[in-house]
Amino acid sequence: MSQQYSSLEMMVVSASRELKDGEVVFVGTGLPMLAAQLALYTHTPNLVIMYESGYIGCKNIHLPRLVGDIRLMYNLAMVGSMIDVLGLLQTGKVDVGFLGGAQVDMYGNINATVIGDYRNPKTRLPGSGGANDIASSANRVLIIMNHEKRRFPSKVDYITSPGYLDGSEDARKKKGLLGRGPAKVITDLAVLTFDEITHRMKIESIHPGFTLKDVEPQTDFELIYDKVSETQAPTEEELKILRDRVDPLGFYLVRRERK
Amino acid sequence: MKSPKFVTLEEAVSLVKDGSSIVCPSFGYEKVAFAFIRELIRQRKKDLYLYGSGMNVDADMLIGAGCVSKAEIGYIGFENIGIAPCFRRAVESKTLEVEDYSNFIMTARFFAGDMGIPYIPMHSGLGSDILRYGNPEHIKEITCPFTGEKLLGVRAIHPDFAIIHAQRVDTEGNVSIDGPKYDNIEKAKSAKTLIVTCEEIVRSEMVRENPESAILPSFLVDYVVEVPFGAHPYACYKYYDYDWEHIEMYAKMAKSPEGFQEYVEKYIFSVKNNWEYLERIGLEKILRLRANSSLGYSTYYEHLERGAE
Numbered sequence: 001m002s003q004q005y006s007s008l009e010m011m012v013v014s015a016s017r018e019l020k021d022g023e024v025v026f027v028g029t030g031l032p033m034l035a036a037q038l039a040l041y042t043h044t045p046n047l048v049i050m051y052e053s054g055y056i057g058c059k060n061i062h063l064p065r066l067v068g069d070i071r072l073m074y075n076l077a078m079v080g081s082m083i084d085v086l087g088l089l090q091t092g093k094v095d096v097g098f099l100g101g102a103q104v105d106m107y108g109n110i111n112a113t114v115i116g117d118y119r120n121p122k123t124r125l126p127g128s129g130g131a132n133d134i135a136s137s138a139n140r141v142l143i144i145m146n147h148e149k150r151r152f153p154s155k156v157d158y159i160t161s162p163g164y165l166d167g168s169e170d171a172r173k174k175k176g177l178l179g180r181g182p183a184k185v186i187t188d189l190a191v192l193t194f195d196e197i198t199h200r201m202k203i204e205s206i207h208p209g210f211t212l213k214d215v216e217p218q219t220d221f222e223l224i225y226d227k228v229s230e231t232q233a234p235t236e237e238e239l240k241i242l243r244d245r246v247d248p249l250g251f252y253l254v255r256r257e258r259k
Numbered sequence: 260m261k262s263p264k265f266v267t268l269e270e271a272v273s274l275v276k277d278g279s280s281i282v283c284p285s286f287g288y289e290k291v292a293f294a295f296i297r298e299l300i301r302q303r304k305k306d307l308y309l310y311g312s313g314m315n316v317d318a319d320m321l322i323g324a325g326c327v328s329k330a331e332i333g334y335i336g337f338e339n340i341g342i343a344p345c346f347r348r349a350v351e352s353k354t355l356e357v358e359d360y361s362n363f364i365m366t367a368r369f370f371a372g373d374m375g376i377p378y379i380p381m382h383s384g385l386g387s388d389i390l391r392y393g394n395p396e397h398i399k400e401i402t403c404p405f406t407g408e409k410l411l412g413v414r415a416i417h418p419d420f421a422i423i424h425a426q427r428v429d430t431e432g433n434v435s436i437d438g439p440k441y442d443n444i445e446k447a448k449s450a451k452t453l454i455v456t457c458e459e460i461v462r463s464e465m466v467r468e469n470p471e472s473a474i475l476p477s478f479l480v481d482y483v484v485e486v487p488f489g490a491h492p493y494a495c496y497k498y499y500d501y502d503w504e505h506i507e508m509y510a511k512m513a514k515s516p517e518g519f520q521e522y523v524e525k526y527i528f529s530v531k532n533n534w535e536y537l538e539r540i541g542l543e544k545i546l547r548l549r550a551n552s553s554l555g556y557s558t559y560y561e562h563l564e565r566g567a568e
Contacts, residue, residue: 053286053287065503066287067287068289069287070501073438073439074556079438079439081439081444082362082363082366122351123347125336126335126336126346127333128359128360128389129334129361129362130362132361132387133361133383137382159386159387160389162386176385177386251339
């Protein structure tokens with residue numbers, strides 16, 4: 001049977017599938033929170049969810065609206081300090097960093113600081129928060145972002161959080177960065193990955209109902225691909241859990257959809 | 260032994276002279292000395308130098324009111340609500356000078372200040388524009404003298420004032436909290452003068468029965484102010500929840516300079532003190548935000564209709 005779902009739901013569901021059971025995930029603000037929570041209730045019951053606010057091992061019953069939400073105190077394994085959790089990133093014990101952002105470029109560098117020139121910005125954005133720390137040091141990084149041309153420039157206006165930098169061999173290692181860098185970018189149109197040699201963004205799968213003709217015009221650089229598959233549509237179970245258990249008030253799902 | 264002075268909010272705020280540097284921990288919309296922030300605005304402070312890691316509505320309000328001329332930050336924004344409008348306008352119109360770092364870089368800088376060391380090495384910032392555009396007096400690439408690896412050296416911060424909010428301070432001045440510590444302890448200990456606002460002043464035996472909840476001993480505290488509901492519109496774990504509707508209203512009003520003026524006029528300048536402010540918020544809202552004692556936060560939001568806000 002065909003199930004109705006929104007592109008936002010498709011994005012959150014496909015992002016949640018990137019997490020594996022038993023992993024330790026450091027979650028940034030926004031949609032990553034929703035995707036991690038969905039994963040916990042579906043295929044990764046042993047996922048350890050961490051937030052920079054100090055929360056570790058979250059099994060909250062009410063959806064947090066920000067990474068420091070006191071709803072996360074309920075049913076929690078441990079609350080540490082920011083030094084505790086951000087420091088853990090540098091020890092290599094955090095498997096996944098999960099981030100949003102305003103812009104991502106062909107090498108997975110993320111901008112969350114300014115649109116335009118840093119010294120003379122067109123739009124001033126909030127800045128790094130913990131994102132630079134997560135992108136620098138988590139073992140692998142997942143990025144979730146709406147697929148729009150202005151959000152996918154060939155080069156970001158400001159590198160808030162490092163991806164593969166200029167894409168050259170060992171660019172991250174040479175700069176002294178610990179983590180391996182971005183593994184996937186999950187959008188409302190597609191799941192993207194990075195070429196192992198050139199570190200360029202590459203299409204892995206396109207969501208049902210869309211084709212290359214939809215993805216390419218929304219990307220301001222040439223996307224590479226060899227075999228493009230179709231992303232598996234959200235299952236009835238995933239949608240039910242997402243709507244009824246993760247976000248029953250529609251805080252993310254309804255409000256963001258309206259835009 | 261040095262012991263703190265117990266003062267009024269107005270007295271504590273009057274200690275902060277124009278041009279002072281301040282840190283007012285602001286993470287998680289929780290345990291923030293928001294009444295102190297409002298009083299800074301009410302006393303029309305100028306030229307403050309703001310230090311912080313992740314900051315939200317409080318920093319936006321101080322900036323919008325023209326109290327801040329320079330800031331070193333990890334983040335100023337409203338997370339799921341979006342861009343901080345006054346911060347955005349101030350940077351774009353160049354009335355605010357900003358140095359951008361990450362939350363961990365800022366936390367580590369307070370930690371260095373708190374430990375009495377000049378800097379800390381770390382792995383954040385490398386390869387990014389945070390390093391490229393950062394002030395070389397505050398962050399720079401260094402080489403580890405032991406391993407030879409590349410690191411970021413981040414310099415200690417010693418603000419003139421740290422202002423933190425706690426659930427309770429005892430009559431001796433020991434500070435005790437419930438819930439997350441964030442980087443509040445590092446910020447508090449790095450400052451030259453520490454001011455603590457609290458929900459209640461309690462008998463010393465209460466803190467001494469639960470010393471694991473104490474975060475700062477009395478000799479580190481300079482001034483204590485009792486301000487019930489002093490974190491509103493933010494939360495205070497086990498006491499009250501954040502006032503999301505108020506925060507969204509602020510975010511909407513602050514989108515225009517006129518709307519921001521209307522907000523500060525209504526909630527800051529036209530009220531004498533925090534009691535009158537709370538009257539503006541209203542008894543019903545205050546009671547609805549009270550924490551459910553089995554959860555530590557309010558169930559008010561869970562009873563709203565889907566998509567109702």
